[in-house]
Amino acid sequence: GQQVMQIPQYQHVQEGEDFTTYCNSSTTLSNIQWYKQRPGGHPVFLIQLVKSGEVKKQKRLTFQFGEAKKNSSLHITATQTTDVGTYFCAVGTGNQFYFGTGTSLTVIP
């Protein structure tokens, strides 16, 4: 089945620092989605990327899809305590979703 590797597994940053999580696949992806799960909560859809080299922004969040459509990244500028949580990338194929292992972000005030 589809495998999606995500790094790093954990990241601690000082409030105001930037944060990036990476998602890599050995196969070409048709699309990739990103989800955020707050502590004690459930995953919430953030965005979907479809096109090669696509870049989308949501306020301080920047999402990129690689040119070869095999990797993706989520970058947060000037983190805030509200950014705390686990960020997952996910790939939907064959009527199934494959989630990356997630990156747990801790923001130190």
Added chain:
Amino acid sequence: KAGVTQTPRYLIKTRGQQVTLSCSPISGHRSVSWYQQTPGQGLQFLFEYFSETQRNKGNFPGRFSGRQFSNSRSEMNVSTLELGDSALYLCASSFGGEETQYFGPGTRLLVL
């Protein structure tokens, strides 16, 4: 539009018992997927149902089963519970299965 609902939210069982969890998808969504989430294993796919048919199954033992009703509501059953089944069980609904997954709040199961 109401979101995905799951019942019960919390459950405590003992080893050997069985449990049934329920999930009501967003109105109009015909696909329901179930996931097991544990601290060490992340989000593990259990199975996906679409129009009352199981289309995909993850790598879980046969003790884990599910079904979907004509109104798209889904149930998941775990028989002969083991300590390792303690986890957060999430269901997610979507229109067709590969689109955006809308998650419910989850059922937190503790097996003693």
